[in-house]
Amino acid sequence: MANTTGAPALEASALTKTYPGGRGRHTVTALDGLSFEASEGTVFGLLGPNGAGKSTTVKILSTLSRADSGRAFVAGIDVAARPDRVRHAIGFVAQKQVSDPMDTGRENLVLAGRLQGMTGGDAKARAYELLQRFSLEEAGDRLVKTYSGGMARKLDVAIGLMNRPAVLFLDEPTTGLDPEARAEMWAEIERMSVEERMTVLLTTHYLEEADRLASRLAIVDHGRVVASGTPEELKNELRGDTVVIELGAESDAGVALAAIARLDLLREVAAAGHVLRARADAGATALPLALALLDDAGIRVASATVARPSLDDVYLNHTGRTFARAQGEEL
Numbered sequence: 001m002a003n004t005t006g007a008p009a010l011e012a013s014a015l016t017k018t019y020p021g022g023r024g025r026h027t028v029t030a031l032d033g034l035s036f037e038a039s040e041g042t043v044f045g046l047l048g049p050n051g052a053g054k055s056t057t058v059k060i061l062s063t064l065s066r067a068d069s070g071r072a073f074v075a076g077i078d079v080a081a082r083p084d085r086v087r088h089a090i091g092f093v094a095q096k097q098v099s100d101p102m103d104t105g106r107e108n109l110v111l112a113g114r115l116q117g118m119t120g121g122d123a124k125a126r127a128y129e130l131l132q133r134f135s136l137e138e139a140g141d142r143l144v145k146t147y148s149g150g151m152a153r154k155l156d157v158a159i160g161l162m163n164r165p166a167v168l169f170l171d172e173p174t175t176g177l178d179p180e181a182r183a184e185m186w187a188e189i190e191r192m193s194v195e196e197r198m199t200v201l202l203t204t205h206y207l208e209e210a211d212r213l214a215s216r217l218a219i220v221d222h223g224r225v226v227a228s229g230t231p232e233e234l235k236n237e238l239r240g241d242t243v244v245i246e247l248g249a250e251s252d253a254g255v256a257l258a259a260i261a262r263l264d265l266l267r268e269v270a271a272a273g274h275v276l277r278a279r280a281d282a283g284a285t286a287l288p289l290a291l292a293l294l295d296d297a298g299i300r301v302a303s304a305t306v307a308r309p310s311l312d313d314v315y316l317n318h319t320g321r322t323f324a325r326a327q328g329e330e331l
């Protein structure tokens with residue numbers, strides 16, 4: 001179903017959602033005024049650590065959950081007013097496997113198509129096409145329980161595509177995949193968004209994945225969008241270089257932080273485990289001075305680099321903590 005209204009393909013406006021805490025615990029604020037817009041035919045990324053509110057957003061947009069307040073539109077349709085129409089316009093690939101391991105890949109696809117109201121003939125034809133597209137044609141008639149993790153994940157995505165959705169929700173599509181399967185999935189998502197001219201909402205907690213796939217992205221933290229733009233725009237907001245110093249395993253990060261804190265050339269100095277990060281207008285000048293201070297303090301350094309800003313630096317800049325630390329806090 002194409003979006004013919006000229007409205008953004010996805011629009012979330014000031015969404016809030018709280019969950020009851022249970023067993024006398026405080027309520028959990030999952031969304032705290034979250035807003036974003038995604039244009040038709042693009043891959044839009046929601047990037048944030050575990051617990052940031054990404055899945056809750058996807059559940060509201062895909063009609064599986066209701067917001068406490070705020071509004072959301074998918075393909076120009078109000079999700080709260082017309083959930084039935086939204087369901088026909090979307091595909092949803094959840095974090096958990098949806099295919100039945102005791103059926104073949106083809107059987108899973110045909111069943112999904114039939115449940116979505118396709119005729120038997122149409123469902124078989126679309127299943128054939130998707131098995132080819134995802135290089136699963138040889139495995140298509142094997143039970144899913146014999147598939148690798150990467151193959152099962154591709155099948156889940158294919159199931160989400162059976163009804164030719166205008167908008168596809170991909171909730172952490174590569175979590176748990178090995179690097180090779182992850183790279184393959186990235187290539188499929190890129191190809192899919194171009195060939196099917198679909199809008200894709202991708203949630204991820206991998207910075208590299210957001211950088212590679214999303215034409216625009218929103219960084220989500222504690223249920224709010226703290227920054228949004230193209231990955232390049234977000235990185236270009238930060239001037240200067242990023243200095244990263246990895247300390248030896250026996251080194252005390254607190255002592256190291258104190259040692260380099262007095263260097264005026266460095267700003268936004270932060271530690272995550274044994275890795276120190278800082279920003280500098282001229283990283284190549286600041287780094288040797290920082291290393292000398294660490295040496296004076298008796299701190300052993302395992303590696304040191306100067307690089308252009310990454311999305312990790314963007315995250316740190318907007319939230320005051322590194323992405324790795326935020327992940328650790330929420331796990």
Ligand SMILES: Nc1ncnc2c1ncn2[C@@H]1O[C@H](COP(=O)(O)OP(=O)(O)OP(=O)(O)O)[C@@H](O)[C@H]1O
Nearest residue numbers: 019020028030048049050051052053054055056057
């Ligand atoms: N059904 C629920 N009941 C209670 N709290 C919930 C429920 N679902 C989510 N939460 C809480 O709401 C917050 C946001 O969770 P959400 O799953 O949306 O985050 P996320 O960014 O998708 O994280 P993840 O990457 O781990 O899925 C978290 O603190 C989470 O513990």
